[in-house]
Amino acid sequence: MILNAASLTLLLLFTLSGLEALVLTQEKTKSVKLGENIKVSCRTDTSRDWALTWYQQKPASPAPPSLLLLAPSQSPPSGSEVSVVCMAQGFRPDGAVLSWTEDSTTIAGPEVHTGPSQRQSDGTFIQSSVLKLGPERWSSGRSYTCHLTHPALTSPLRESVSVGQCS
Numbered sequence: 001m002i003l004n005a006a007s008l009t010l011l012l013l014f015t016l017s018g019l020e021a022l023v024l025t026q027e028k029t030k031s032v033k034l035g036e037n038i039k040v041s042c043r044t045d046t047s048r049d050w051a052l053t054w055y056q057q058k059p060a061s062p063a064p065p066s067l068l069l070l071a072p073s074q075s076p077p078s079g080s081e082v083s084v085v086c087m088a089q090g091f092r093p094d095g096a097v098l099s100w101t102e103d104s105t106t107i108a109g110p111e112v113h114t115g116p117s118q119r120q121s122d123g124t125f126i127q128s129s130v131l132k133l134g135p136e137r138w139s140s141g142r143s144y145t146c147h148l149t150h151p152a153l154t155s156p157l158r159e160s161v162s163v164g165q166c167s
Contacts, residue, residue, distance in 0.1 A: 063091055065089060067159050086098055091126075093151065096117060096150045099147045115129070131144060141162060141164065145160040146158065
């Protein structure tokens with residue numbers, strides 16, 4: 001493990017008198033083996049006493065996603081578009097890929113709306129994809145499948161739905 005910090009780091013600190021800047025200068029790069037302790041010495045640009053705490057940020061362990069498929073519970077009103085929603089949730093790191101098939105044929109184009117992933121307060125991610133279908137296409141009896149791949153999965157996840165399953 002090598003600690004390689006820039007020679008100058010600027011910290012902005014809030015004090016009772018307002019915002020102050022403190023310049024820390026690290027003496028040199030330090031190299032240590034994993035598990036060894038290290039002491040990092042820095043000099044400040046002021047004679048004032050400061051209490052500083054250093055933290056090491058460690059990457060979180062991978063978490064596989066779960067897959068949820070939401071479809072209309074009944075036939076849509078005449079002429080209404082149908083939205084089928086696929087949600088990948090609880091995954092880490094970012095990098096889920098959602099895709100759709102209709103009876104094993106890939107669907108891509110304006111009927112697929114996949115949003116960007118969003119970080120949740122627990123550090124995991126969530127992402128959704130919406131498949132918009134015209135009423136005739138939805139009522140055709142075809143099967144629509146959402147596919148999910150992610151680095152933490154050993155094999156892709158998939159959930160399917162068709163109009164007959166939703167009545």
